[in-house]
Amino acid sequence: MPEPPGVAARNAAGAGAPEAVAETVTVRVRDRTVTAEVADSDDERRRGLMYRTWLPPDHGMIFxxxxxxxxxxxxxxxxxxxxxxxxRDGRVVSVREMTPCSGDDPSACPVYYPGGAYTHAVEAPAHTFAGVTIGDPVAIGSD
Known part of the structure; x- marks a missing residue:
């Protein structure tokens, strides 16, 4: 299924539970620490956090x-x-809040853009990054 132009790979073919991602890293920004599953292959980035019905607080995924x-x-x-x-470069480029998109048409889903170039994106439960601002330092390390 084609993705909208410029959208990071996020829609896996088929349905079902996502495969577990073995590697995790710790992401620290301000007073928050997130244990993040690493998505560094095309398949992992496409699948992301799709189909999950629950995500523990302070857990997420790093792309x-x-x-x-x-x-x-x-x-x-x-x-x-x-x-x-x-x-990018150990600093916050931007933070966005994203809401689920219902339906079967991916082109009907809003696209959340970063507002600048980045190398990593970290997803976590809604409002995890509230109060984080552009330029804040981010530490990404192994668990």
Whole structure:
């Protein structure tokens, strides 16, 4: 299924529960620490947090693009409201709140753009990154 132009790979073919991602890292920004599953392959980035019905507080997913991008994210087949923090050079580029997109037409879903180039995006439960501002330092480390 084609994705809207400029949208990060987020819609996996088929339905069902996502596969577990073994590797995790700790993401720290301000007074928040998120244990994030690493999505660094095309398949992992496409699947993301789709179909999940629950996400523990302070847990999420980090999307590692291996270089700069300006692609947006959308919430097709993502059931939970999420906060997304875009990061480049260890600093916050932007933060957005994303809401689930119902229906079977991915082109009807809003696209959440970063407002600048980024290398990593971190998704966590809604409002996790409330109060985080552009330029805040972000530490990404192994668990």
């Amino acid at each position: 590692d693009f291996g270089g700069e991008t300006t692609s947006g994210f959308y919430m097709f087949r993502t059931l939970l409201p999420l906060s997304i923090m875009f990061v």
